[in-house]
Structure formats: C-alpha cells, structure tokens
Amino acid sequence: MCLRRLLPVLGLAIWAGGAAAQDVGPPRDVAGAAGPWELALDGSFRRCGLMLAAEPGPVGQALRFPAGCRRALPVVNGLGGWRQEGDLIQLLDREGQPVLAFAAPEGESTRSAESLSGERYSLAQAGTRSAAPEAPLVTPAALSIQPSAREASRDFWTGAPATAAAVAGLYTLDRFVEKDVCRVRLVAESAQVQEGCRDPGLALFDPTAWHYEAGRLTLVARRGHSVELIPVGEGRWRRDPEIGTTFLLRRVEP
Structure with a gap:
C-alpha cells in the first residue's frame, strides 16, 4: 500500500486510540x-x-x-x-x-x-455515622448482681461443650412456634442440610461447614458468609446477636 493511502488509515487508528483512552475509567x-x-x-x-x-x-x-x-x-x-x-x-x-x-x-x-x-x-x-456508644463499665457492684432466672437460661448458660466433638450431631431448626422445620447434621466440620427441609431461609443460606471455638458455634455457608450461635441450654443454640427472624438450633436424636 502506498504511503498516500496509508496515512488516512493511520490517522483513523490514532484518533480511535485517543478516543478509547478518554473512555478509560470507572462508570x-x-x-x-x-x-x-x-x-x-x-x-x-x-x-x-x-x-x-x-x-x-x-x-x-x-x-x-x-x-x-x-x-x-x-x-x-x-x-x-x-x-x-x-x-x-x-x-x-x-x-x-x-x-x-x-x-x-x-x-x-x-x-x-x-x-x-x-x-x-x-x-x-466514612465519617457520616455517629460514634458507637461506649461499652458500659464493669464494676464490682455490677458483678455482684445476680442475673434473673430468664437471663441465666438465655445468656449466662455455663454448660457450653468443651470440644467440637461434643457439638457434632443432628440438629433441628426451630422458627417461632413452628418446630422442626429443617434438620442439619454437623459432622467432621461438614454441615449437611437433610432432605425434607421446609425452611427456605436455611436452604438459601445453604450451610456446608462449621467450626466451634470458645463457646461459639459458627455455621459457614457455601458462599462463605457465616452465622454465629451461642449455647442457651443443653443441646440448644441461638444466633448471636439475636436479630432478624428466630434462629434456634436444637439437638435431636437421629
């Protein structure tokens, strides 16, 4: 191709490259x-x-x-x-x-x-949220106050399992007054939702793994997000913090 014919082509390429460079950047x-x-x-x-x-x-x-x-x-x-x-x-x-x-x-x-x-x-x-309230000071007087029976059964249960092996087993998910809507088996750090699950929330969450540390049970979803639960009684765990819909796991016999 002769130089005279090549120049317009080169000019078009340079213009297109410049236009593309101007378009680079986030939407x-x-x-x-x-x-x-x-x-x-x-x-x-x-x-x-x-x-x-x-x-x-x-x-x-x-x-x-x-x-x-x-x-x-x-x-x-x-x-x-x-x-x-x-x-x-x-x-x-x-x-x-x-x-x-x-x-x-x-x-x-x-x-x-x-x-x-x-x-x-x-x-x-950043910078637009109000500061978080300060945590209340724990004083000797506060430590001497005994929790009510309801608080003791909810938040101060001291019988947390000592090992992860003691946590493994078959659990049912309770929602409000409806019991046994979905079952989950915890075994060898694997979480398995059982057939017949009637809870769309847990089915969508789709837990596939779990771990236990310092009295806290964590369910891990297939996509990586997780839910933390604390013991509230023998074989019973609730989500912490207790927000949104009720999330209570209760250990059941196979």
Missing part, C-alpha cells in the same frame, strides 16, 4: 460511590471499614478491607467485589452474586440490607 455511577465506607452489623458493636475502589476487581469493582474485618464481620470473608446499579450498592461474592444489596436511604439515614441468613447490616460513608 459514572461507580465513580460517585467509590471511596471509604463503613459496614456495621445492626444491634452490635461490630464494624468494618471498606474501601469501594473505582478500578475493576475479580468481580465488579475492587473491594478492600483490613484483615481484622474477617473476624469482626465474618460476612466479608466471602466477598470478592462490589457494583452499583442505579442507587443500589451491592457487595458481591467471588462468583459475582450479591451477598448484601444496599438501597439508597431515605433522608439522612444509612443504607440498610439483610443477609440471606437474616442478619441486618448498615452501610454508611
């Missing part, structure tokens, strides 16, 4: 939401700083958080990125599926979302 909606945010578990002191980055990540846009968040808010263990669709901010699992979807708040309230397992979380831009 307009993403650029507006990108920045530091704070994720909190409602009804608790558990909070975590998130960085919603503008650059692409493994799924959606990149998501960053301190290592300490993995213990403070186990739900972040399964997160792989984030995206914004209109006014909706979604935190995504590693397959790009939404784990938490935060709609635009009304007025000056924070964004709120409920997980598949029933916990409610709030999301606020």
Whole structure:
C-alpha cells in the first residue's frame, strides 16, 4: 500500500486510540460511590471499614478491607467485589452474586440490607455515622448482681461443650412456634442440610461447614458468609446477636 493511502488509515487508528483512552475509567455511577465506607452489623458493636475502589476487581469493582474485618464481620470473608446499579450498592461474592444489596436511604439515614441468613447490616460513608456508644463499665457492684432466672437460661448458660466433638450431631431448626422445620447434621466440620427441609431461609443460606471455638458455634455457608450461635441450654443454640427472624438450633436424636 502506498504511503498516500496509508496515512488516512493511520490517522483513523490514532484518533480511535485517543478516543478509547478518554473512555478509560470507572462508570459514572461507580465513580460517585467509590471511596471509604463503613459496614456495621445492626444491634452490635461490630464494624468494618471498606474501601469501594473505582478500578475493576475479580468481580465488579475492587473491594478492600483490613484483615481484622474477617473476624469482626465474618460476612466479608466471602466477598470478592462490589457494583452499583442505579442507587443500589451491592457487595458481591467471588462468583459475582450479591451477598448484601444496599438501597439508597431515605433522608439522612444509612443504607440498610439483610443477609440471606437474616442478619441486618448498615452501610454508611466514612465519617457520616455517629460514634458507637461506649461499652458500659464493669464494676464490682455490677458483678455482684445476680442475673434473673430468664437471663441465666438465655445468656449466662455455663454448660457450653468443651470440644467440637461434643457439638457434632443432628440438629433441628426451630422458627417461632413452628418446630422442626429443617434438620442439619454437623459432622467432621461438614454441615449437611437433610432432605425434607421446609425452611427456605436455611436452604438459601445453604450451610456446608462449621467450626466451634470458645463457646461459639459458627455455621459457614457455601458462599462463605457465616452465622454465629451461642449455647442457651443443653443441646440448644441461638444466633448471636439475636436479630432478624428466630434462629434456634436444637439437638435431636437421629
């Protein structure tokens, strides 16, 4: 091809490359939401700083958080990125599926979302959330006050199993007054939902693993998020904190 014919082609290529370079960057909606945010578990002191980055990540846009968040808010263990669709901010699992979807708040309230397992979380831009209330001081006088019988059976049960092996077994999920709606077998750190489960929430949560440490039982979902439970009686566990729908595991005979 002669040089005279080649010049227009080269000019078109240079113009296209320049236009493409001008288009590089995050979408307009993403650029507006990108920045530091704070994720909190409602009804608790558990909070975590998130960085919603503008650059692409493994799924959606990149998501960053301190290592300490993995213990403070186990739900972040399964997160792989984030995206914004209109006014909706979604935190995504590693397959790009939404784990938490935060709609635009009304007025000056924070964004709120409920997980598949029933916990409610709030999301606020860093610096806009009011400070968490200080934890009450534990004084000798407070320690001398005996809990009521109801409190002792709910929150102060001291017979927690000593080992994970003592926790393993077959459990049924109780919801409100309805009993035995779904059964889960805990064995060798594997959680298996039994056939005939009539609870859509637990079926959607789909626990596949569990672990036990320091008196706390943690169920881990297939997507990586988790639910923590504390013992409230012999063979009985409830979600902690006790928010959302009732989540009570009761040990049953096979």
